[in-house]
Amino acid sequence: xxxxxxxxxxxxxxxxxxxxxxxxxxxxxxxxxxxxxxxxxxxxxxxxxxxxxxxxxxxxxxxxxxxxxxxxxxxxxxxxxxxxxxxxxxxxxxxxxxxxxxxxxxxxxxxxxxxxxxxxxxxxxxxxxxxxxxxxxxxxxxxxxxxxxxxxxxxxxxxxxxxxxxxxxxxxxxxxxxxxxxxxxxxxxxxxxxxxxxxxxxxxxxxxxxxxxxxxxxxxxxxxxxxxxxxxxxxxxxxxxxxxxxxxxxxxxxxxxxxxxxxxxxxxxxxxxxxx
Numbered sequence: 001x002x003x004x005x006x007x008x009x010x011x012x013x014x015x016x017x018x019x020x021x022x023x024x025x026x027x028x029x030x031x032x033x034x035x036x037x038x039x040x041x042x043x044x045x046x047x048x049x050x051x052x053x054x055x056x057x058x059x060x061x062x063x064x065x066x067x068x069x070x071x072x073x074x075x076x077x078x079x080x081x082x083x084x085x086x087x088x089x090x091x092x093x094x095x096x097x098x099x100x101x102x103x104x105x106x107x108x109x110x111x112x113x114x115x116x117x118x119x120x121x122x123x124x125x126x127x128x129x130x131x132x133x134x135x136x137x138x139x140x141x142x143x144x145x146x147x148x149x150x151x152x153x154x155x156x157x158x159x160x161x162x163x164x165x166x167x168x169x170x171x172x173x174x175x176x177x178x179x180x181x182x183x184x185x186x187x188x189x190x191x192x193x194x195x196x197x198x199x200x201x202x203x204x205x206x207x208x209x210x211x212x213x214x215x216x217x218x219x220x221x222x223x224x225x226x227x228x229x230x231x232x233x234x235x236x237x238x239x240x241x242x243x244x245x246x247x248x249x250x251x252x253x254x255x256x257x258x259x260x261x262x263x264x265x266x267x268x269x270x271x272x273x274x275x276x
Contacts, residue, residue, distance in 0.1 A: 013104055014204070014246040015090045015116035021129050024048060030083045032091040034100050035122070044131040045122070046092065050081040050138060054099045057106050064148060065156060066234045066256030074110050075143040082138035085112060085145075092118035092125070096197045097204075101238040105254065111149035117242045120203035153241065155228055155253045157261050160185065164268075169226040170219060174236045181272035185230065185262065188270075189217055193236045196243045204243050211247075223248050230255040230262075 023029045024047055031049040033040050040051040056077055062070035069077075083089060089107060091100040097117050107115040118125070125131070148154070155163075163169040164186050171188040173180050180190040195213060198205045205213075214221050227249060229237040237254050244252045255261075262269075 012245040012248075013108075013116055013242045015118050017118065017120055017125055017129065020046075020090055020118065028087055030081075030087045030089050032081070032083075032089055032100075032103060033122075034091055034093050034103050039094065041133065041135075043122075044126070044133045046125060047130060047132050047134075048136050049092075050083075050136065052077055052081055052103070054093070054102065057103060065154060066258065066261065068106060068109060068148075068256065071110050071145045071147045074106060075145045078107075078112075079141050079143035082141055083143065084141050085143060087114070089115040090118050091115065092121055094122040096194070096202055096239075097121055097242070098193060098236060098239045101242045102235050105153070105234075105238040105241055109148055109152040109154055110145045111152075112145075117239075118203075120201050124202040153253045154256045157255075157257055157265055157267070159253075160228060160230075160255050160262070161267070163226075163228055169228050172219065172227060172229050172240065174229055174231045174240045179232070183259075183269035183271050185259075186268055186270050188230075189219055191217055191219065191240065193231075193239045193243075196240065204246065207247050210243065223250050226251040226253070228253050228255055230258040232259050234258050 031046050032052050033045045033049040034052055034054045036053055037051055057069045057074055058067040059069040059073065060067050062068060064070055089112065091103040093099040101117050104115050104117050163171060167187060171185050173184045173188045173190045174193045176192055177190065196204055196210060211221065227244065229240050231237045234254065234256050237258065241252055241254055
């Protein structure tokens with residue numbers, strides 16, 4: 001049964017730390033630590049968290065787009081960790097959420113309905129709440145998925161080519177300024193994913209600050225306007241995806257292949273020079 005989220009920051013795909021602390025022993029809430037295994041074992045982790053390292057759910061050689069691992073491989077990971085399709089998942093890392101956000105996006109792509117990013121990372125959590133080095137006992141379950149969900153928030157190269165030509169979608173580059181200047185999709189607006197992070201809380205910035213940032217970049221804040229996010233290998237865009245969904249944008253998709261796939265097709269790029 002899906003959990004009812006009651007706090008202010010329990011919006012789409014985002015979990016408030018205080019809510020998680022209140023539900024830390026709830027068997028329907030499963031916590032996933034995506035850091036490397038040695039960090040999980042040696043530094044500690046959230047009570048009840050299972051370890052599913054970042055590298056385990058990325059595979060450039062799978063049949064699915066970009067670095068998605070493939071439905072069966074992802075299902076095996078979740079099943080081995082004792083996670084069922086009905087569970088609420090909260091994922092975290094210790095890097096402002098960017099690696100955990102990739103887990104959130106991957107789970108959504110394969111149809112898991114209730115998956116959240118912890119708002120703030122491991123370092124932020126342990127400033128207020130307890131951690132442990134004890135690993136939980138888990139019973140493997142059969143996790144079934146039928147492949148990419150019909151509503152997976154993913155677009156492919158041909159979709160991006162159409163968006164570039166039509167201008168009907170807002171294209172957002174989530175990389176750093178120097179990367180954007182060296183080459184970006186035609187018409188794309190730059191919004192470094194880290195600009196959405198609050199350095200004090202290590203979570204996302206307050207909504208009003210995000211609104212001001214979007215306005216300053218000339219990004220249309222009409223919640224119904226289609227948006228496509230990209231980076232290089234679909235990691236950084238994952239965090240921006242969670243943020244945009246959490247502040248109410250309804251039609252946010254990611255270019256799963258990102259610039260790696262775009263360059264393989266010799267797609268046109270604009271640079272700082274061609275923008276002038």
